[in-house]
Amino acid sequence: MAEHHDHDHSHPHPHPHPHPPPQQPGQGQPQMVQLTQEQIAQLTPQQRAQLMQMQQMRMQQQQQQQQQQQAPAPRADPVMQAIIDADFKPVSLQLGGEPTNTVVVCKPHAKETCAECKTDFAALNQLTKSLINRPELAFPPPPQVQPPPHRSAAITKTKEDGNNNFKAQKWVPAIQLYTMAANIAASRDLWENSQLMRDELALVLCNRSAAHLSNGEPEQALVDANLVVQLKAPWGKGHFRRAKALAKATATGAKQLEPASAETDALLVEIERALQKETEGTAPAGEFPMPIAPTEEPTSPISA
Numbered sequence: 001m002a003e004h005h006d007h008d009h010s011h012p013h014p015h016p017h018p019h020p021p022p023q024q025p026g027q028g029q030p031q032m033v034q035l036t037q038e039q040i041a042q043l044t045p046q047q048r049a050q051l052m053q054m055q056q057m058r059m060q061q062q063q064q065q066q067q068q069q070q071a072p073a074p075r076a077d078p079v080m081q082a083i084i085d086a087d088f089k090p091v092s093l094q095l096g097g098e099p100t101n102t103v104v105v106c107k108p109h110a111k112e113t114c115a116e117c118k119t120d121f122a123a124l125n126q127l128t129k130s131l132i133n134r135p136e137l138a139f140p141p142p143p144q145v146q147p148p149p150h151r152s153a154a155i156t157k158t159k160e161d162g163n164n165n166f167k168a169q170k171w172v173p174a175i176q177l178y179t180m181a182a183n184i185a186a187s188r189d190l191w192e193n194s195q196l197m198r199d200e201l202a203l204v205l206c207n208r209s210a211a212h213l214s215n216g217e218p219e220q221a222l223v224d225a226n227l228v229v230q231l232k233a234p235w236g237k238g239h240f241r242r243a244k245a246l247a248k249a250t251a252t253g254a255k256q257l258e259p260a261s262a263e264t265d266a267l268l269v270e271i272e273r274a275l276q277k278e279t280e281g282t283a284p285a286g287e288f289p290m291p292i293a294p295t296e297e298p299t300s301p302i303s304a
Contacts, residue, residue, distance in 0.1 A: 035051075089118075091106070091117070091119055092106065092107035092108060092117070093105065093106060093107055093119070093121070094106075094107045094110070096110060100132070102125075102128050102129075102132060103121075103125050103128075104121040104124055104125055104128075105121065106119045106121075112125060123190070126190060127140075127190050127191075130189045130190060130191075134189070140189075140190075140191035141191065143191075143193070147188070147189070147192045147193070147196075151184060151185075151188065152196075152200070154184050155181050155184050155185050155200055155204070158177055158178075158180050158181035158184065159177070159178065159181045159203070159204055159207065161177045162174045162175075162176075162177030162178045162181065162204075162207060162208075162211070163207065165177060166207065166210070166211055166214075169214070171211050171212075171214050171215035172215065174207075174208075174211045175208055175211045175212060175215065178204050178205070178207050178208035178211060179208065181200075181204045182201055182204045182205060182208070185197055185200040185201050185204060186201060198231045198232065199231075199232065201227075201231055202227075202228050202231040202232040202235065202238065205224045205225075205227050205228050205231070206224070206225070206228045206237055206238055206241055208224050209221045209222075209224035209225045209228065209241045209242075209245060210241060212224060212245075213241075213244060213245055213248060213275070214275075218245050218248035218249035218252055219249050221241070221244075221245035221248070221249070222242065222245035222246055222249045224241075224245075225238060225241040225242035225244075225245045225246075226242060228241060228242070229242055244275075247271055248271055248275075251264060251267045251268050251271055252268070254267075255268060
């Protein structure tokens, strides 16, 4: 009976059985090793089958790679390509704005906004300017990043100063402060939350509309009130300001067209009486109250 001896694997085998190297993590295909005929002869049947399988996989992958390299690019749908080409209009542009040359303008007329070329690079140039003024930003931050609070604080402080002048019936300083607050709100970076800017502008312009109306400038008050309605359509205060400004502006215009109209005079007297009672902080019973104090904050959310 033949004596069976177990091989001691702690020492090198005189004829090692080469195993196919394991596939490295992250590699898309197995790595092959070159074996000599003598090494192949030492393989077990199972190892030979594994080796042949790996060689076949390797050949299939090489064939697929060759086919992908030789395959022609898919042809575009002619109809879709025609639709895309129909909207394409080449634009001639150049860089201007010395000394930095960072302003995009149309090449024929060197204008940022050109009606003849039908081009408008204002938004692009504003974005470029914002990035140049913020060298710490390599690119615009993601939307979830909150903007620095100092701008909102400056808007609030300037608006409150305008409110104090409004309460003291200093209309011109109040208008100037509201204008300053509106400019600060409108100068937000283009990547910041546009809804925040719209709310801030609506609030400040609503107050400025009231100041213009109190200063005897119904047309300017109507312009501001119209902007408030555009920025914050669901907000009743904007419509209220527009109704007041429209009534005064329309009656004033009618008076200019027909100076001798008794009906227009009566309407103006009625409007002035209502505004005067607003100034005094009272309103007749049964009439719509018109508080003079400027709006402190929006009373209803704005829809998207």
